[in-house]
Amino acid sequence: MTTQAAVAAPRPASMPVSIEDIRTAHDRIRESIVRTPTLISRTLSQMTGATVYLKFENLQFTAAYKERGALNTLLQLSPEACAKGVIAASAGNHAQGLAYHANRLGIPATIVMPTNTPTVKVTQTEGHGATVVLHGDTFDAAYAHARILEGECGFTFVHPFDDPRVIAGQGTAAIEMLEDVPGIDMFVTPIGGGGLISGMATVARAADHPIEVVGVEAELFPSMYNRINGTDMPCAGDTLAEGIAVKEPGGITAKMVAELVDDIVLVSERSLEMAVSLLLQIEKTVVEGAGAAGLAALLQHPERFAGRTIGVILCGGNIDTRLLANVLLRDLARSGRLARLRIRLQDQPGALFNVARIFDQERINIIEIYHQRVFTTLPAKGLITDIECEARDRAHLDRLIMALRDAGYETSTVELA
Template sequence: MATHTRPAPDTLPVTLADVQAAHARISPQIVRTPFFISRTLSELTGATVYLKFENLQFTAAYKERGALNTLLQLPAGTSGVIAASAGNHAQGLAYHANRLGIPATIVMPTNTPTVKVTQTEGHGATVVLYGDTFDAAYAHARELEATGGLTFVHPFDDVRVIAGQGTVAIEMLEDVAAIDTFLTPIGGGGLISGMAVVAAASDHAIEVIGVEAELFPSMYNRIKGTTMPCAGDTLAEGIAVKEPGVVTSKMVEALVDDIVLVSERSLEQAVSLLLQIEKTVVEGAGAAGLAALLQHPERFAGKTVGVVLCGGNIDTRLLANVLLRDLARSGRLARLRIRLQDQPGALFNVARIFEQQRVNILELAHQRIFTNLPAKGLSLEVECETRDKAHLDRLLAALRASDYDVSTIELA
């Protein structure tokens, strides 16, 4: 992919001059987000890893850039803008339209989480709930565009949006000229298309690698001719796009060097590590670049990699689940099933082993009825907290040395 000669810049619908003009246009009204090296993640992955903290934009996502660049180029007297989105595009467009005094309407599927609806309304937009799917909401938005004389702002398949998103890459290279690899999430393809334009015009070779969730390899399919299904409940809902853009597909095919896929487990690990190591909250899509580094370290070993943390809008309950699951996988939380005899002192005797091993018991559950053990037996489930996997292994060894039948209840 993209092993052929790079096309002349003027053959593509977005040029470096477009991205530079967008940067000059929007810079006074967006956050110039930090671009810092992560020494710990660099040691962990074998690459030199720089992180672009786009989760620190006011609406916690890079989408503001493309939305604002589009809004600033609308004709005077535009009666209003409309978009279909349940995510970061909705908030970015609503926020900047409100600042500029342009009425904004956002069409969202009826099953959109309430928090996203209220956040978008909080930015001054009119929210219309319609249909069970994004496709239905999109079709309704196009109808309202026609009947209401509104201007539709596409989340990714618009040259003004692409140019705005590409300004991320301009800032990255201004801050760290030595970057030789961009590692960028792909949903519809707007961000990577804009960044690839900047990379292609650089004075040194910059490899551009896209990242998609394994459950939604839509651009991967489009470019590589595969037919893998695009469906499932991915943590990276911000890049869970079934059909990439027409304009963006052309640009990705011309300018992007490769696309890698990442598992749900890698996405969860990346979200957790960014919170633990960088003390920053990133949504699943925003963590996709780091997930690729974790899952494919040999692909990026020795490279100087710029990773865009493209958004930080993650539900707090979901974030809590991700963190707890990561603790379980690392051995710091465990749920054990222990077979006991149903007699006085049985619980005391097993608890004493936990105390001797300095393991904290968080929760206990006896099961006498729904078990295949004999009537005088019981199953005890213990949720406990250990220092690490080695500490958990010592506990298991101590229990078995005392003749307890014990097993761990594993995560999927």
């Protein structure tokens, strides 16, 4: 699979969103959003070979940058539109950002979500004062129903990305990044529908020095990559980056990406998992899969970014706690700090005790033990034991495995996919 391609980019004078639109949007919304910091990560810079600055948009009140575009749109509605209310289709950060600021401004908000939306997301959105309507099994069905309600009730539909007002609002994040770190010469930005990168690229093109703009998509959902490069890779699967798992990018945003963005790279699920884990371990910050996509690109394609001064936006922090725990445990397993060993024993007294002594000698902590006597192809007196254990690192684990084999035990590791 090709994971990287330069986007041919003539620079037309006229775009649906201008730098003036974004500067005006920033003046409009700046008092009502969090001025999130842009900070250097020295450790991630050493790891990637680039100078990495992170903008912590996961510190917004609703933990995502989506508030910017939603608020910019709300503040431009007429009094009549405000009275009737707004509507959106979303099961994610757009829903919460719109609901929060609409409630704060006294504007009725209705959010249509698929019926299979996790209860926690429904509850959070309702907690921001919105009316939640559950409809259909897919986002497309929820979106279609929202457009029907828009017509029936006179609501104003607020698109999650394909609206110039939304794009201008999202671009304000880039304004702040360059105010904080004028020397940035590259933005590495996640792409879902394309609203964020369209705004960021508009700011980059208006800067007083060249700033390259690189978009990032999950390998499982290369929708904008397909649109720009004329490819037809499938868009499907369970990606950690569900916030950018968009099957069809916007019409406005696709035009802007084609003209303003220099490159799009694709990242694997493993890179996304590693990025989420590293951000928690190194920066002590919780970031969802989509929010970690920029760092995932630096980790997977270091040669593409080496030597550059890069602005990476951590665009959201809304990750399910059980999913986060899974990601962290899988990262520990891949690093050799957590392992499950499969050991063949004879079913006789003292067999497990003798194995445990080797763990003790090597100072490896045993977490769980699983015996299997019945569902095995071994003879009736054979026994399979799976032992979950915790080591200091891969070398420490390898010493344990060697000690077990030297003692005559058939030992293998149960590997992650």
